[in-house]
Each structure stands twice: as C-alpha cells, then as structure tokens.
Amino acid sequence: MSTQSPVAETIDHLFRHEYGRLTSVLTRIFGTRNLELAEDVVQDTLLKALEQWRFSGIPNNPSGWLYKVARNKALDIIRRNKVQQKFADDVAPLLKSEYTLIPVLKELFDEAEIRDDVLRMMFACCNPEIPSESQVALILKTLCGFNIEEISRAFLAQQETINKRLYRARQQFRSGDVKFEIPSSRQLEDRLDNVLTSLYLLFNEGYNSSHSDHLIRNDLVEEACRLCYLLTENPKTDLPQVNALLALMLMHASRLKARLDADENILLLEKQDRALWDRELIRRGVFFFERALTEEPSSYHLQASIALQHVMAPTFEETDWPSILHLYNLLTERFPSPVVWLNRAIVVSRIEGPQKALEEIEKIPGIEKLSNYYLLPATLGDLNFRLKKYKEAYQYFEKAFSLTQSNAEKKLLRGKMNLCKWS
Amino acid sequence: MKEFLYLFRGGDSNPGQRSPEQMQLSMQKWTQWMQELAQKGKFVGGQPLTMDGKTVKGKAKQVTDGPFAEGKEMIGGYLIVKADDYNEAVELSKGCPIFENDGIVEVREIQEMPS
Numbered sequence: 326m327s328t329q330s331p332v333a334e335t336i337d338h339l340f341r342h343e344y345g346r347l348t349s350v351l352t353r354i355f356g357t358r359n360l361e362l363a364e365d366v367v368q369d370t371l372l373k374a375l376e377q378w379r380f381s382g383i384p385n386n387p388s389g390w391l392y393k394v395a396r397n398k399a400l401d402i403i404r405r406n407k408v409q410q411k412f413a414d415d416v417a418p419l420l421k422s423e424y425t426l427i428p429v430l431k432e433l434f435d436e437a438e439i440r441d442d443v444l445r446m447m448f449a450c451c452n453p454e455i456p457s458e459s460q461v462a463l464i465l466k467t468l469c470g471f472n473i474e475e476i477s478r479a480f481l482a483q484q485e486t487i488n489k490r491l492y493r494a495r496q497q498f499r500s501g502d503v504k505f506e507i508p509s510s511r512q513l514e515d516r517l518d519n520v521l522t523s524l525y526l527l528f529n530e531g532y533n534s535s536h537s538d539h540l541i542r543n544d545l546v547e548e549a550c551r552l553c554y555l556l557t558e559n560p561k562t563d564l565p566q567v568n569a570l571l572a573l574m575l576m577h578a579s580r581l582k583a584r585l586d587a588d589e590n591i592l593l594l595e596k597q598d599r600a601l602w603d604r605e606l607i608r609r610g611v612f613f614f615e616r617a618l619t620e621e622p623s624s625y626h627l628q629a630s631i632a633l634q635h636v637m638a639p640t641f642e643e644t645d646w647p648s649i650l651h652l653y654n655l656l657t658e659r660f661p662s663p664v665v666w667l668n669r670a671i672v673v674s675r676i677e678g679p680q681k682a683l684e685e686i687e688k689i690p691g692i693e694k695l696s697n698y699y700l701l702p703a704t705l706g707d708l709n710f711r712l713k714k715y716k717e718a719y720q721y722f723e724k725a726f727s728l729t730q731s732n733a734e735k736k737l738l739r740g741k742m743n744l745c746k747w748s
Numbered sequence: 749m750k751e752f753l754y755l756f757r758g759g760d761s762n763p764g765q766r767s768p769e770q771m772q773l774s775m776q777k778w779t780q781w782m783q784e785l786a787q788k789g790k791f792v793g794g795q796p797l798t799m800d801g802k803t804v805k806g807k808a809k810q811v812t813d814g815p816f817a818e819g820k821e822m823i824g825g826y827l828i829v830k831a832d833d834y835n836e837a838v839e840l841s842k843g844c845p846i847f848e849n850d851g852i853v854e855v856r857e858i859q860e861m862p863s
Contacts, residue, residue, distance in 0.1 A: 423795050428779040
C-alpha cells in the first residue's frame, strides 16, 4: 500500500469511501434480493473510473462522476430488465414508468438519501436471521469495500471460510425477507443492539492485534468507528448507547500506537508509554462520552467509564482502581458475564492483592464457559507469578499459549514463561 | 379495489414534446402527481407515448401512418391506477397537470373478464 503513487492512493481511498455508499443506494433501488446486482454495478463503475481516469486524470468532482455513472448504469439495467426483474417493492412501479423513472432515480441519489441508505444497509446486514460472523463479514464487504482476501486476513481465516459466511448472509438477502429500512421505534432498540454488537466485533478484530498487518488493524478500527459515527448523525439512531460505544472505541483506539512496541510485541496497559496515547482520539472519545449521558447506562456506558478512568490516569500507578472496581461491580450486577467477572478480578488484584483475586476467580459463575478463552489461564498465570508461585504460573502460561492463535500473544506468553523459568 | 385506465389526450399529455425548460417544469409536475398516487398506494403503472404511430385497420389490415388526430385528441400516454369506483378514479385524476393546458383525461374501468 505504501508503495503506491499518490494518485493511486487517492483513488484507493476514494473508492473505499464511496464503495459502501454506492452499494447502499443501489441496494435501495434494486432491493435487497438483488444485492449481488448492486455490487456488480459498483464494481463496474469503479472499473470504468480506473480505466478512464488513467487517461483523462481524476475529474474535479470524482464522487459526482462515480454517482453519475452508477446512476446511468442503474437506468440501463432498469430499462432492460423491468419486465423480468423485481426491484425494491416501494419504488418499483415508479421505476418501471418512463414518466417517473429518471426523476425518481435522481431523487434516490440525493446525498441525504444515500446517508440514510448506509444506515439501512447496516441494519440489513445485521438482520437477526444472519449469523453474527456472517454479519460482520457482510459489513466489511458491502459497507467497507473489503475484498475476500482482505476479509480473510482480518479474521485470520481461510478464504473458503469467509466465502461460506458471505454465502449464508447472501442467501438471506436473496430470499427477499431482508427489509431495507431503519426499523420502526418498537424494533429499533433491539435491532440496534445487533448492529452495535457487530460494530464492536469489527472493532475488536482490529484492536486485538491478532495479525501482524497493522494497516488492516487500523482499517478495521477506523471502519468500526466511522460506521458508529454515522449512527450518531441520524436522529433516529443517535441514542445514548451508540454514543457510549463510540466513546469506548475511540478511547481504546487512542492507545493503539502504544500497544505494540517496535518489534510488534504486545505491551499491556502497565507497560505502555502513555505519551504515545493519541490525545485527539481521547478528546473525541470524551466528547461522545459526555454526549452519551443517560439515566439508564448500557453496558457500553460502563465500559466507556472504565476506559475513561484509564485515560485519566497519568501513570499506571496512579490509576483509580477503587472507582474502576465500583464500575465493574455495576457491570457484574447488570450485565454479568464470565469475562466481565474475570476482568473484575484483575482489578481486585490491584486493590487487595493477587491471592484475593484468585479466590474471586474461583467463584466466577459460569467459569466453564471460559475454558477455551486464553485470557483465563493467562490471568491465573500472572496472579501466580505475582505470588512468586513460578511453577504454577508457568503451567498456566503454557495452557494459555496453546489456546491462542495470535502470534503476538504467543510471543508475549513465551516471554512470561521464560521469566518463570529464570525466577 | 378495481383498476382504472387514464388515457391522456391533448394538452400537455407528453411532456417529452416540449422545449427543455418547459419539459423540466412539466416533468416535475407529472412526477409529483404520480408520486402522490404511489404514496397513496394507487399507482400501478403507465407510460408516455411518442407522437408518431401506425394504424392498422379492418379486415384488410391496412396500415397507415398515424393517427395524427387533432392536437386535442392525440393520446400522449396512459396510466393505470387503483380505485374503488369511478368516483374515486375521477377524483384522483383531477391532480393531473394536463388540465393546465386544457387537456383531457379519459377514465375507463378495466374489465375483469368473466370466468
């Protein structure tokens, strides 16, 4: 990527940005059952742009150029296929009549409409009938302009796996049962939950540095934040939990540069150089945190509050652990899960010491659910290490090592195992 | 609900026949009217027609150019709408911009054939 010419980079960036918008507006026009048709038109449009701009240079209004070409392609397709093809139910009759085809098509390509279409696409991708990993894969494909190879790298999966996931999602779309709309107020909060879960999944794929390509990581983190931000721009979806999730993601993202050292080793919170934390991202995180204020905090609110505590501490030693513990107590009370209990225990270790934390961990309800989660043995290893029980610590780190796929995590754990051997 | 045919005669029945500026204005009015019908769930479909044509007539199937009827009579397009009865169909037709140019809307009920 970094070896591209500036022109190629501009085009790449533009295409990424417009891909989701074009796909969304064309899906609005052709209907969700014709998603593939929409994607084909977008591909054709971008291809045409590449071919033509190579000779004539980038036009003054490159986005406008793309939309015009896409609109004309849509016009052709509608004229050619209106007898056999079923388009989006509500606009189909108007598109089939020459009286209204061109004006209505123009209206549909209006900026405000396109922005709404992107949101509609988000909800459509997060249709509850579609399995969640398929949802995220589809978002990456349709809204973020990722190709199969890029999605595979993002998930550290085989291309075949990704193709299967996309296939499931596409099947659902083809059935015609996926509505292209921002759900009405009754269903909205439920469906929004789904969207937020997907966006957070997407974010974590990037944040957890499971792969060595930092460009992909940054892309995923950026895309998750961008899409969440779009939700705040529409009054229907500009809800407290959306702002809270955005705040949470921005504050986490602010630490990305400090999370890995020059050799791509993971640096945990304790060891990070806080001067490398991105102040601008923190500022924006805090901005959305304040915007998220509500009487009924969601899980994202509590998590964002915890992130805020870390962000406010000038050094690890000055972290306000009791406040963080209080927030975890609220989390375990209202949104309990074994992972949350585990993270809480880590905080307890900072206040009452590792032994107490070990006792807390033994009491975690549903701890069997964590049996394949590498952070459980990793944490037990850390706690035992702090108690100078090096043999036990080593065994736990070894277990954790076997449970993670990430090279960076494995490297970190191996380092800890070595420390055990030498202590 | 029944379906009714609107035949647009004369007046501004085919907006494609005017100067670009007039056409622009005209199209906007026709589009708006039809979108309103669509919003009410009454719009089924319709098309404008070009102003030429052929006529095939009689047992001999004689073909002539035309019809080139008097301006007032030439059919410029058609629309099919949903309505309960002629009253409703007539009322719905009144929003048509053709009347601004002294045009005519012929309203005809679509016959459901007996089984």
